[in-house]
Amino acid sequence: MYNVNDIVVYKNGGVCRVEEIGTPAFMNTGEDYYKLRSLVYEGSIVYVKVGPSMRRIISAEQAGGFLKGQYKIKSCYHKDYKVREREFREMVNSCELENWLEMLKGICSERTRRSTEGKHLKESDKRFLSRVEGLVGSEFSAALGISKDEATEQVEKVLMAQDNV
Secondary structure, eight states, X not given: XXXXXXXXXXXXXXXXXXXXXXXXXXXXXXXXEEEEEESSSTTOEEEEESSSSEEEOOOHHHHHHHHTTOSOOOOOOOSSHHHHHHHHHHHXXXXXXXXXXXXXXXXXXXXXXXHHTTOOOOHHHHHHHHHHHHHHHHHHHHHHTSOHHHHHHHHHHHHHHHHTO
């Protein structure tokens, strides 16, 4: 169970702060819910039934360890766009940071490859990149107390450096 002010990752809402725990006045279910305020989408509030749809964000130590290169992340980018889109949807919804990092690394690698050919990412890849950058950036930002843009930049730098080792 989480407490008020805990920062969690909710599978459909990204990084959120627990604001309240209880039965919302507009629901007569008698069941407890978490009232989550999104740290990704300003002003967004989500009510989530108390259960296994969330996890705690990574610790500052884990985030710092990643940025120091202590964790090797594989790349995920299937060449078949239909398979890739299905995999990416599943990965985004998994609420698992490792999946998000694999996806981010795969898309960033593809962006670099296409750029050397004078091409841009496909629109679907751009949408997934934007979504996963927001999720990863927000989690590292909350863990390290830095801006989301700075966190995203640092994470991508580490991921791309792993390809060059």
